[in-house]
Amino acid sequence: MTVLVRGVVFRRSIRSSYATLDLVVRDCGDDEESQHVIVTVQFSSCIGDQDKNQDGHEKSGTGPSPTQIRSYFRRSFKLGDEVEVKGDRWLTEQATDEATTKRGHRKKLELAGFLPPTGSGTSTYSTASSANTNTNTGMRLVRRLVWDNIQCQEARARFYPTCTPAVSADDKNYATPAVSADDNNAEKNIKTKRKRRKSDNDEEKTKAVRHGGGIGKRKQGEIIANFLIDKVSTKVEGSRDEAITYLNSGSGVIDAAGGSGHVSLGLALRGVRSTVVDPRPTVGRLPKRDRKALRMAIRRRKNEEADSTGGGSTNDGDPNVTVASPISELQANPPIQFSTLRAWFASKPAGVDTTYREGTRVLNEDVEEGAQEDNESNVPICHMCSPDRLLPTCSGIVALHPDEATGCIVDFAVKHRIPFVVVPCCVFSRMFPNRLKSKSSGEIVSTYDDLVDWLVAKDPSIRVETLPFDGANKAVWSMFVSGSTCNR
Secondary structure (H helix, E strand, O other): OOOOEEEEEEEEEEEOEEEEEEEEEEOOOOOOOOOEEEEEEEEEOOOOHHEEEEOOOOOOOOOOOOHHHHHHHHHHOOOOOOEEEEEOOOOOOOOHHHHHHHHOEEEEEEEEEOOOOOOOOOOOEEEEOOOOOOOEEEEEEEEEOOOOOHOOOOOHHHOOOOOOOOHHHHHHHHHHOOOOOHHHHHHHHHHHHHHHHHHHHHHHHHHHHOOOOOOOHHHHHHEEEHHHHHHHHHHHHHHHHHHHHHHHOOOOEEEOOOOOHHHHHHHOOOOOOEEEOOOOOOOOOOOOHHHHHHHHHHHHHHHHHHOOOOOOOOOOOOOOOOOOOOOOHOOOOOOOOOOOOOOOOOOOOOOOOOHHHOOOOOOOOOHHHHHHHHOOOOOEEEEEOOOOOOOEEEEEEEEEOOOHHHHHHHHHHHHHHOEEEOOOOOOOOOOOOOEEEEOOOOOOOOOOOHHHHHHHHOOOOOEEEEEOOOOOOOEEEEEEEOOOOOOO
């Protein structure tokens, strides 16, 4: 007998040979109170010893391996998705303790011999293996992202409440034996050593996995700045100085979702005017050492200009006296201070956590909800008709790891034919389920390479180059030089 269940996934656990999905069931059949169903999915063991070579590796053409089945299951059925399951049988759970009683009555459904579908896409049923006597079982994806993360968390809090047993005074006294001063000092020394080792390991892990591979945001900003100037010099068919003059036209370069402004720092040190646009209250607030580096560069240039006003001084044979350079030998484009604008670029991405991005998360729970909404609406949107008038006359757009704004930035640049350089990072596949690799396949953009390919497909002039740092280092760019007209 086949059991049909349809619900939304709010919790999942995937192991080597099986997976469990917690569903909030919309149509459970005979029992209206049973709103929580746990589906146990056993993966098919389609590769036996007879399907392996002498060296233990799998033969080709023997069907999907357990690793492939597990990877397919992980990609296809995610939190918040609505799925339909045709299970083998019910495994009813009895409420045997107080914690289970608080969670309410639950049902367990078993699905054995799970195999991916033979066709393309996940809308078709994933079938059961031939070893299973019931060939009508399986599961399929109905709709993606029916619930968001908040709704899934609320369901977990409802069906899996935190149950902390009370501890009596006698238990506390029994569990806390007396500790001498020497033992206490020895324990502190051990904890200190553990903290030092953990700090060193965390630092090494951070350097290994950060977006830029550990070279630092300032260095990344300088690489992006040089890359933009080089591409613009090719566009104008001139030198770097001519490219900088082009970039300084109009309102200058827009550093979209620029955060602290490290890309703008790299541009400012090269004499390129830019504006950091970001919704966070710390927009353009560089670390102290980076602010000092820009300030000292600007001051050094002013001192050189002051010393060069009289055409320089002579040293009269004294090697300890430095001769100032004339103005003609100074850098043609002196370092300048970049500007900042706290605003969303072009539009506010749907589904983005505005309280986090805008820095308006209120920790005091006594504040009314209406006051928080008013606070969120204070951050404007920088668009073509906004009062700041930055975008209509900007010379280029640059973005280093802009997170949720990646697609919006590229769309805006392509629509208005503005030269741009974007280095994408995070994919946010759950936030943007409508990003598809192709309309025919229906597969969601879920990896970094998928995101880069999806951006490149927006216009034939878009190119990709790898930048000289580790991590998310692919620059998606276009100068729109092939006779394209500016549609602003």
